[in-house]
Amino acid sequence: MAEAIDRHELWANLGMDLETHDVLCSVLPQAFGDVYLSQENRPEGMAFWDMVVADVHGIRPQELVDAQAEGRKVFGTFCTYVPDEVAIACNGIVTGLCGGSQFWVPEGEKYLPADMCPLIKASLGARMGKTCPFFRIADQIVGETTCDGKKKMYEIMAKDVPMHIMELPHQKRPKDVEYFADEIALFGKNVEEVTGVELTEENLHDAIVLINERRKALARVYETRKNADVIPISGTDALLMMQIAFFDDPARCTQMANSLADELEQRIADGVSVFPAGTKRILITGTPMAIPNWKLHHIVETSGAAIVCEENCTGTKFFTNLVDEGPTDFAGMYQALAERYMKINCACFTPNEARIDEVIQLAKDYHVDGVINTNLKFCTTFKTEAPALEKALEDAGIPVLDIETDYTDNDAEQLRTRVGAFIEMLG
Ligand code: SF4
Numbered sequence: 476m477a478e479a480i481d482r483h484e485l486w487a488n489l490g491m492d493l494e495t496h497d498v499l500c501s502v503l504p505q506a507f508g509d510v511y512l513s514q515e516n517r518p519e520g521m522a523f524w525d526m527v528v529a530d531v532h533g534i535r536p537q538e539l540v541d542a543q544a545e546g547r548k549v550f551g552t553f554c555t556y557v558p559d560e561v562a563i564a565c566n567g568i569v570t571g572l573c574g575g576s577q578f579w580v581p582e583g584e585k586y587l588p589a590d591m592c593p594l595i596k597a598s599l600g601a602r603m604g605k606t607c608p609f610f611r612i613a614d615q616i617v618g619e620t621t622c623d624g625k626k627k628m629y630e631i632m633a634k635d636v637p638m639h640i641m642e643l644p645h646q647k648r649p650k651d652v653e654y655f656a657d658e659i660a661l662f663g664k665n666v667e668e669v670t671g672v673e674l675t676e677e678n679l680h681d682a683i684v685l686i687n688e689r690r691k692a693l694a695r696v697y698e699t700r701k702n703a704d705v706i707p708i709s710g711t712d713a714l715l716m717m718q719i720a721f722f723d724d725p726a727r728c729t730q731m732a733n734s735l736a737d738e739l740e741q742r743i744a745d746g747v748s749v750f751p752a753g754t755k756r757i758l759i760t761g762t763p764m765a766i767p768n769w770k771l772h773h774i775v776e777t778s779g780a781a782i783v784c785e786e787n788c789t790g791t792k793f794f795t796n797l798v799d800e801g802p803t804d805f806a807g808m809y810q811a812l813a814e815r816y817m818k819i820n821c822a823c824f825t826p827n828e829a830r831i832d833e834v835i836q837l838a839k840d841y842h843v844d845g846v847i848n849t850n851l852k853f854c855t856t857f858k859t860e861a862p863a864l865e866k867a868l869e870d871a872g873i874p875v876l877d878i879e880t881d882y883t884d885n886d887a888e889q890l891r892t893r894v895g896a897f898i899e900m901l902g
């Protein structure tokens with residue numbers, strides 16, 4: 476691996492707390508090495524994502540700062556309901572900001588109750604503690620009214636950085652979809668103000684096509700994971716690709732995912748599997764796994780099973796369903812965007828039974844032996860719908876393990892024991 480570039484000047488210019496950030500920089504390579512570089516027979520295409528993560532607070536942040544110097548604006552988001560297309564249409568750049576490390580949680584707890592989900596605490600902690608360059612770079616944060624914890628966190632963050640909140644309906648009736656189409660139009664106004672670039676029917680349509688291409692490329696990678704005989708990529712590697720998709724340039728993400736898919740398809744043709752024949756296949760569902768949260772994947776895949784699908788926002792929810800490219804006028808495109816985004820089955824919706832159907836369908840499509848339903852501690856929406864989901868899976872004859880965890884390693888051994896017993900039970 477090439478020698479790391481010293482990024483301290485970049486970080487100092489962003490007003491970061493260098494001393495505290497250095498502590499994070501000293502633990503991440505070790506964590507990455509333990510989880511990723513210890514894997515065998517990885518696809519060669521993963522070298523791109525390894526390179527990005529090896530300099531995760533350097534390569535992309537430098538690109539963003541360079542783009543800002545040319546007058547472009549950066550939008551930070553926390554949710555798969557926020558339509559990237561609108562910001563991209565006006566030459567904006569979108570970067571995901573969800574915090575996935577325990578490192579940021581104590582700082583977040585200075586502002587938030589301790590009994591709040593770690594993703595929310597880590598996200599606020601990363602902003603307030605000045606220890607994440609992406610948070611320093613974002614010109615505009617785009618929040619959304621999904622779960623209560625995020626809504627209240629945004630109020631605090633809004634005192635520190637410009638914030639636009641999108642109102643997300645919590646039902647999926649036709650009038651809710653129409654309402655969200657109006658919200659997308661309002662977001663368009665915000666994007667025009669921030670970027671100084673006019674939103675046109677042409678640039679919005681181009682952005683719709685661009686993001687659809689990203690969805691198709693990521694879906695191609697997932698498609699290879701459905702193969703019942705060959706598992707061409709570990710779940711741990713697929714997760715990394717998805718996590719980085721949230722902040723990479725969309726065209727590059729499409730290109731790299733497509734070339735990875737080419738390699739994986741060839742692996743299937745050649746019978747090259749990362750895991751031995753007969754390895755138990757697991758689908759993960761539940762709360763998102765923001766970078767660098769690799770905890771559960773690492774435990775599962777070093778306990779003798781393979782993860783072949785993630786039904787969450789750092790998985791299928793990010794790319795499933797395309798935006799209809801047919802409409803070319805504003806009203807039609809806003810409606811098409813709203814229809815696509817409102818198909819995401821998040822637990823903040825009521826009812827959310829479509830998620831149950833989706834998980835069961837995915838379990839069949841990916842030929843899984845068992846499902847692990849994972850919940851970030853204190854995420855009440857996902858936790859509340861867990862029993863109904865798990866009962867439906869059991870009724871469908873699909874074994875399921877329920878796990879609640881956080882970003883610490885305190886429960887790692889206990890999880891390893893439970894996951895090991897579950898895999899053994901799968902036979
Ligand atoms: S789990 Fe729900 S609130 Fe969280 S990122 Fe996904 S869609 Fe948004």
Ligand code: SF4
Pocket residue numbers: 592593594595621622623624625762763823851853854855856857
């Ligand atoms: S995991 Fe749950 S509590 Fe945390 S941000 Fe997502 S929906 Fe909200």
